[in-house]
Structure formats: structure tokens, C-alpha cells
Amino acid sequence: PDEQAHRQAVARHAQLTKPAGSLGRLEELGVWISACQGTCPPRPFARPRVVLFAGDHGVAAEGVSAYPSEVTEQMVTNFLTGGAAVNVAATNADATVRVVDIAVATDTPSLIAAHKVRRSSGAINREDALSEAETTAAIAAGRAIADEEIDGGADLLIAGDMGIGNTTVSAVLIAALTDTEPVAVVGRGTGIDDAGWMRKAAVIRDALRRARPVAGDPLALLRVAGGADIAAVSGFLAQAAARRTPVLLDGLAVGAAALIAEELAPNARKWWLAGHRSAEPAHALVLDQLDLTPLLDLGMRLGEGAGALAALPLLTLSCRVLAEMATFEEAGVTGPTSD
Amino acid sequence: PDEQAHRQAVARHAQLTKPAGSLGRLEELGVWISACQGTCPPRPFARPRVVLFAGDHGVAAEGVSAYPSEVTEQMVTNFLTGGAAVNVAATNADATVRVVDIAVATDTPSLIAAHKVRRSSGAINREDALSEAETTAAIAAGRAIADEEIDGGADLLIAGDMGIGNTTVSAVLIAALTDTEPVAVVGRGTGIDDAGWMRKAAVIRDALRRARPVAGDPLALLRVAGGADIAAVSGFLAQAAARRTPVLLDGLAVGAAALIAEELAPNARKWWLAGHRSAEPAHALVLDQLDLTPLLDLGMRLGEGAGALAALPLLTLSCRVLAEMATFEEAGVTGPTSD
Numbered sequence: 001p002d003e004q005a006h007r008q009a010v011a012r013h014a015q016l017t018k019p020a021g022s023l024g025r026l027e028e029l030g031v032w033i034s035a036c037q038g039t040c041p042p043r044p045f046a047r048p049r050v051v052l053f054a055g056d057h058g059v060a061a062e063g064v065s066a067y068p069s070e071v072t073e074q075m076v077t078n079f080l081t082g083g084a085a086v087n088v089a090a091t092n093a094d095a096t097v098r099v100v101d102i103a104v105a106t107d108t109p110s111l112i113a114a115h116k117v118r119r120s121s122g123a124i125n126r127e128d129a130l131s132e133a134e135t136t137a138a139i140a141a142g143r144a145i146a147d148e149e150i151d152g153g154a155d156l157l158i159a160g161d162m163g164i165g166n167t168t169v170s171a172v173l174i175a176a177l178t179d180t181e182p183v184a185v186v187g188r189g190t191g192i193d194d195a196g197w198m199r200k201a202a203v204i205r206d207a208l209r210r211a212r213p214v215a216g217d218p219l220a221l222l223r224v225a226g227g228a229d230i231a232a233v234s235g236f237l238a239q240a241a242a243r244r245t246p247v248l249l250d251g252l253a254v255g256a257a258a259l260i261a262e263e264l265a266p267n268a269r270k271w272w273l274a275g276h277r278s279a280e281p282a283h284a285l286v287l288d289q290l291d292l293t294p295l296l297d298l299g300m301r302l303g304e305g306a307g308a309l310a311a312l313p314l315l316t317l318s319c320r321v322l323a324e325m326a327t328f329e330e331a332g333v334t335g336p337t338s339d
Numbered sequence: 340p341d342e343q344a345h346r347q348a349v350a351r352h353a354q355l356t357k358p359a360g361s362l363g364r365l366e367e368l369g370v371w372i373s374a375c376q377g378t379c380p381p382r383p384f385a386r387p388r389v390v391l392f393a394g395d396h397g398v399a400a401e402g403v404s405a406y407p408s409e410v411t412e413q414m415v416t417n418f419l420t421g422g423a424a425v426n427v428a429a430t431n432a433d434a435t436v437r438v439v440d441i442a443v444a445t446d447t448p449s450l451i452a453a454h455k456v457r458r459s460s461g462a463i464n465r466e467d468a469l470s471e472a473e474t475t476a477a478i479a480a481g482r483a484i485a486d487e488e489i490d491g492g493a494d495l496l497i498a499g500d501m502g503i504g505n506t507t508v509s510a511v512l513i514a515a516l517t518d519t520e521p522v523a524v525v526g527r528g529t530g531i532d533d534a535g536w537m538r539k540a541a542v543i544r545d546a547l548r549r550a551r552p553v554a555g556d557p558l559a560l561l562r563v564a565g566g567a568d569i570a571a572v573s574g575f576l577a578q579a580a581a582r583r584t585p586v587l588l589d590g591l592a593v594g595a596a597a598l599i600a601e602e603l604a605p606n607a608r609k610w611w612l613a614g615h616r617s618a619e620p621a622h623a624l625v626l627d628q629l630d631l632t633p634l635l636d637l638g639m640r641l642g643e644g645a646g647a648l649a650a651l652p653l654l655t656l657s658c659r660v661l662a663e664m665a666t667f668e669e670a671g672v673t674g675p676t677s678d
Contacts (some may be wrong), residue, residue: 077671092656190358300363325424334407
């Protein structure tokens, strides 16, 4: 982000008809967007865009989710026909949604399968998620998708992830990258019961045993204990930063990918904002590690991008405040008295 | 709020294509709006309306604010010409703003002065804010304004307050009603320095000495240590509840009025939602006492209604989720497996 635009935005905030700092985090947001765009006041986002990465995970067969793997494909159809939470949240925030099949277990319409890497990723508690070539291909797919979107005019990107089993894989990656014990990262995901929680904890423990030795190498980690969808999201997030395009992060799976992306492209996080804090326990580890303070904390845990979209109107508002509020001089309002 | 619509909304959430409870607080919001409207799914708000109550306070002369009293009138003009934060936030959330002069120290356009009670309210550290008749008139004005707005089609109300000195008065009312020591309620308001903070603390201490004996009688409390604007807001909030119209609360001054309104009309708070947590320390006491959990916590402290408006898109989203998402059956998505 641009330091001169940052300074201009801070200075403009001091001239607007409100007590200095009285809009709190909204002021910081507007300053950050100004810096990302390199201009003050910031432009309203012309094309905020959600890319929803879909992929299945072999671990789903271990009973780690309240839903069967078929739901991934069914939800992809639901996204395409506009019936999912992410669609409603996008409409509400004037954003649009693109679905990409990175590793759904079944065939999907060719419309969304151009970047498909494989059918499902491996069951990481007992085998590698991906081959080396697939890992590279998935990251490249995410980078290519970011390029496509930015070249198409997207000026704010949001990644979502859909795939039964994805919180299990995400928890493993996050535990490996933050050196955390398994039990601290096991969440209820889609809403598993106690027996499911114990199965999930066992899978995470086993997968972490495989993951820890390669935790220092992000590509090896994605290959051994990741998944193609998450690898693609990490490429997407890294490329967005390389292209100087701001990103609003969503929940757990995107958070796991963000930790990887920050390894692939150090300081990529300067281009990211945390839309919300997920109810999944491992998400707090992500936010801490990336030093990001979420805008919302509403107990959401969907992962499709709906949490980020719920926060998007705050970004829009923060831009408009800088662009549309009157200054003390314009409004003829007396400034603060010096004491 | 209506229990049958509440139950219908809870049941509908369980049928929508998302893991049960995965939208967290957004689900509760949609249920609450359904219950307020007595229908499920809830209707999108047709006319969300901000009423901004303006009034000066005698304590401003004691140097408790970073701004002189003239700023109240100047900001009223700024609201009318659309240059203030509340105007931008309203536009961003598809709401409209009405300004009413309840007790501005100077004359304002007749357009907004129909409900004016007096010029400024008394300096509560040494005199009563209002006479008994003025107190009654101010509450009645707030009730009448709520009626006007609801009769005019408003289906979601937001109150804001403008008046230099209002955080001092609000802190006194809140301390009196929650039996809190002065030092715990003194905030920086518009951004006073340490010397100003000490002056403000002394004024609050003196006013509280006058307020405590009448803390059990809301009308007497408003008369002795309140202000016409805050009295009007309390009438407005009580009447909104009587008219079964949901309200999104803003910051400190509205919070002080809400404590009074809950005394005037017990359980009025069932019709209220806390838009945000203000950075003012006394606001947390309000939220605790009313048992309201704020939607946003962004360090805002403006009081014009901008904090409530920042949260409004979340309400809109929560309505749309219930109205627009596909059910498992409609989308052909497999529901959760029973274990």
C-alpha cells in the first residue's frame, strides 16, 4: 500500500466534520483502502468479486463432517443457481460470485472446471493430499484466477472455500504452521456431534503427525497435508497482493490458505483485511499469526465467503466517508478549541 | 415480538442450505426481525429512518467538550445539507435522516423546530436541566415524533443525538441509573485533553450529587440531571416499542435515553437492538443493564446514529437470508447425516 495516499487520508479525516477519531475503525479502514488504491479519497469499489474455490477432501470418508461428500457438488449447483448464503450476501453487498471447481470429487459443468486439478484431494490422515505437480498446478490455478479477475476489473477480492472436510484439513495446516496442539484446533465444523468431534480429532492428530516434518516448507505442507482447493486459494491470495489488489478474508479455510500465502509471498498480508472472526477455534490462531483484527465477530462459521461479505458494507461506508463527508471549512463548522 | 413468527423463523433457518447455526448472530437477527414483524420470512425494511435529536446543554459552558456550543447549530445545518457522517452512513444503508430541534440554543429553520421545547437545557452541575412541564413536553415530543414516523411508514427506527455536552449529561444519567461511581463513566467525548477530562469529571461528580436522590424516578431524573433532547429520545424509544416497531440503538446519549425509556415502558428493550458498542466507557454499562449484545465493536463514538447505521446492512442481510436462500429440498442438497 501507498504511503503518500495513507498520509493524505489521515489528514483528510482530521478535516471532516466529526470529532477526530470518532469513527474509530471505520477511519482506519478508509485510510487502508486509500493506501491500497494509491489515491485519496478512495474510489468506491467498482467490482468487488467473490471467488469460491470448491474441492473435496478424502478425510470426509472418515466421518469428520455432519454432511456427506456429495454435498460439495450439490452446493456448487446451489451457488450457480443463487440459492446459497454467499449468493444472498453478495447481492446484499453489491458483489458478484464466481465458482471454480478445483477438486470436486465428481464432474461439474465445464463452465467452472477449466482450472480443475484433480478429483478430490487425498485423505491426509494416511496419504498425501496431492502430488508435487498437482500442488504446483493448484497454486498456479489460484494465481491465474486472480489474474483473470483483476484483468476483468475486480478491485476487491474475496475468497471462499467449499468442500466437505475442509475444516479438518484447515485445522491441520493451521496447527502445523502455528505449532499448536491438535485439540486446540478441532472445531465443530458443519456441526458435528461429540462422536464426530472425536473422530475429527483423531484424523487431525494423525494428519498432523504427517504434516509436522514438512511444516517449514509451504509447498511440501500443501502436498502432504493440504488440498487442491486450499492450495489454489493460497496462490490466489499471494497473486492478489502481487497485483496490489486488496482482499477481504473470510473464515477458517481461507485463513489456512492465507497462512500459506504469507509464506509464499511475505507481507502479502499487508493487502488483506480480516472480514470476521469465525466461531472455529483455529481461526483465532490465523488472525493472531497474521496480526489481523477482524471487523465482525458474529459467531459465523460457513466458509463460503459470507462472513467477508457481511463486512463489505463497512468497507464501502469507510470509502464514502472520506469521499462524501463535508470538511469543517466547507460546512462552516467550528473546529475543536485548542486548550 | 411475536412468538409464532419467532418459531417459524427458527424452523426455516434449519431448512436453509447451510449447516445449522453456521450464520451465528445473523440467524438470531433474522429471527428477531421476523418476531418484530410477526411474519416469516421477514419483509425487507421499506423505510428505515434515522431521527436525529438536537439540543444544547448548559454544561458545555464548563469546558467539558473539545468544541464550543455553536457547533450544535452548525452541525444541524450540516445534517440538513447532507455533509455529516450520519448522512453518508444513511445513504450507504438506504436509510433516510430527519433532524429535529428539541433544544438547540439558537433559532433553527421552522422546518425542524416544530417540536422545540426550549433553548438549551440547564447546566446540570448547578441547576435543573428542565422544568417539570418541559420534561413532560420533551417526552411527549419524542412520542409524537415516533408516531409521525411510524404513521409515515417507517418500519425500523434509529435515534441519534447531537448536542455539545451530551456525553457529560449521558454519563450522569447512566451513573445514576446503574449506581456507578463518576470516574467510571467519564469518557473523552469529542476528544478532550486531560485538563478537559478533569473538568468533565468534576461536572459529572457535581451533577451526580444532584441526580442520585431522584434516580428512582425517571421523570425527576430527566428534569434534574437530563436534557430535553435526551428526554425526547426516551419518549421516542418508549413509543416505538408501544407501536411494535423495531429500533436499532446507537451510542452513549441514545443509550442513556434507552435506560430511561426502559423505566418508562418496561420491556421496551425487547424491541431494541444494539447497533454497536461505543468507545465511551459508560456505554458498556447501558448494554449490560439492558442485556443487549452489540453487533459492532469498532471503537466509534460519534452519537449521531452513524454506529447504528453501520450495523444496518447486517439486519438487511439477515432478512434476506431468511427470504432468499434456498432450502435443502428446493436445492436438492442432502441434509446432515444423523449419527
